[in-house]
Amino acid sequence: MKILVTGGAGFIASHVVDLYLERGQKVVVVDNLSTGRVSNLNPNAVFYQMDIRSPQLAEVFKKERPDIVNHHAAQMDVRRSVADPIYDSDVNIIGSLNLIECAKLYDVQHFIYISSGGAVYGEPEYLPCDEEHPIKPICQYGASKHTVEHYLYMYRENYGLGYTVLRYPNVYGPRQDPQGEAGVVAIFIGKMLTGDQVTINGDGEQQRDFVYVADCAEANLLALNDLQRSGIYNLGSGEGTSVNEIFATLRGIIGYEQDPIYGPPKVGETRRIYLNAERAIQDLGWKKRWSLEDGLRETVRYFRSAEMVEPVALPSVGRSSAQTVAGAPVDGPQKGQPSQREALGEAARGDGDELRVLEELGQRLESLPFSKRWPADLLDIALRAVRARGGSIIILDQAKKIIGAAASFQGVTHELNPKELQMMLDRGLAGWVTQHGRAALISNTLEDARWATKEWEQAEASARSVISVPLFFEGRVSAVLTLTRENHDCFTHNDLALVSSLAAMTSVSQEGIQLPVAV
Known part of the structure; x- marks a missing residue:
């Protein structure tokens, strides 16, 4: 079967994608990278960088013809849903409806939808909550997630689209971003490992149902076993664990010495919630396999070894699909590094407006279709954004053949000859970025074999810092943007996040437009 997974670069869905592929399924991922990470993408999945609200989503369905849709993409921040319910409903309801309509139009067999067992029930009348518990959400996020369940019932009755709804508990585990819309486990681990103070909202006695991500991924696999059945299923342990207990357990595992x-x-937060999963156990054969302590230990082990980077949130500039775009991760934030706003301010300090660079890019993206100069224009913006000394952008066709390029060094524009271009792909950093589909930050070019010195640089072949990021089009790397600065250790991880955001914003804004344009 071919399964289209939305949000497949995100925390939970990336584990689902991995499991589907391990079991021999074909997978297509749709993710706008607003909170997802390129590094979470499985290279064996076809990837489309696209918002689920995009009109171009139908073209993905037309081309890929998925048998199953697995819908994880969502606005998942309760606080944002309270502060901006219009945006919350736009993503979670309108975006989901766009997806359901595409599923109906292109004869999808079954629709797996991820709902929220922690938000749809509101304050429980009894515990643990089963699927028959009254639906009384007390936050806009819970209301928007439940609304889609009604649409799925309607589309099954009227159009025969089968569905499985999985109401998740509080899911934790590897790949959860402690800097983003994370749960308490990831936030606490991130703070503890960096020696920062942990803040607990409220008195810490609020209870949640914590389930390790691998167990939730397993439920998505089991949902494929009986596609004739439609139903709603809670996933959970049936037990509540307080936030204070989570803090104490993690404190013991990590050896954290500070008090919270x-x-x-938080407004709209349920006081106590945990779920009865007997229906999933009986109908799907699902079972919670990971104990809380084992799951927490495995999560801490991952965070200690993983490379995390703080995402950069973009303003609403350019095309409407580019609401927020996260930079491709390479290295984690170091203690004492500037905040997102400080990083953006540093990048735009030329005139004191920290959003100037992003607004300028947005204005250029508004004037689509791009002219033949767009690669050079993007390179120019990126150079000034991080005060780079030089850089290049190469454009690739579907066969990864170079069809255009632009380069600049010390303010002078250069034409790259075919030999140099091929070298960049064969043994240069651009080739590595193309092959791996992820961004790279090199602190010292003399110590990294991925860097290949160009002819005009030979006279000054000293140590440099380099950032190189991919641009995506229809799931493939279609361009590589590379920037250099004199001396080693000049670029920061915030520089990397900003340039990755520019590249991602450009990619999102080219939905439906033929990206490769010869320079």
Whole structure:
């Protein structure tokens, strides 16, 4: 079967994608990378960088013809849903409806939808909550997630689209971003490992149902076993664990010595919630296999070895699909590094407006279709964004053949000859980025074999810092943007995140447009 997974670069869905591929399924991923990470993408999946609200989504269905849709993509931040319910409903309801309509139009067999067992029930009338518990959400996120369940019932009755709804508990585990819309486990681990103070909202006695991500991924696999059945299933342990207990357990695992700070409770937060999963156990054959302590230990082990980077949130500039774009991760934030706003301010300090660079790019993206000069224009913006000394952008066709390029060094524009271009792909950093589909930050070019010195640089072949990021089009790397600065250790991880955001914003804005344009 071919399965289209939305949000497949995200925390939970990337584990689902991995499991599907391990079991021999074909997988197509749709993700706008607003919170997902390129590094989470499985290279064996076809990838489309696209918002689920995009009109171009139908073209993906037309081309790929998936048998199953697995819908994880969502606006998942409860606080944002309270502050901006219009945006929350736009993503979670309108985006989901766009996806359901595409599924109906292109004869999808079954629709797996991820709902929220922690938000749709509201304050429980009894515990643990089963699927028959009254639906009384007390936050906009819970309301928007449940609304889609009604649409799925309607589309089954009227059009025969089968569905499985999985109401998730509080899911934790590897790949959860402690800097983004994370759960308490990832946030606590991130703070503890960097020696920062942990803040607990409220008194910490609020209870949640914590389930390790591998167990939730398994439920998505089991949902494929009986596609004739439609149903709604809770996933959960049936037990509540307080936030204070999570803090104490992680404190013991990590060896964290500080006490937490207690802040005000979050608006719209349920006091106690845990779920009865008997229906999933009986109908799907699902079972929670990971104990809480084992799952927490494995999560801590991952965070200690993983490379994390703080994502950069973009303003709403350019095309409407580019709401927020995260930079491709390479290295994690170091203690004492500047915040996102400080990083953006540093990048745009020329006139004091920290959003100037992004707004300028957005204005150029507004004037689509791109002219033949767009690669050079993007290179120019990126150079100024991080005060790079030189850089290049190469354009690739579907066969990864170079069809255009632009380069600049010390303010002078260069034409790259075919020999140099081929060298960049064969043994240069651009080739590595193309092959791996992820960004790279080199602190010292003399110590990294991926860097190949160009002819005009030979006279000054000293140590440099380099950033190189991919641009995507229809699931493939279609261009590589590379920037250099004099001396080693000049670029920061915030520089990398900003340039990755520019590249991702450009990619998102080219949905439906033929990207490769010869320079």
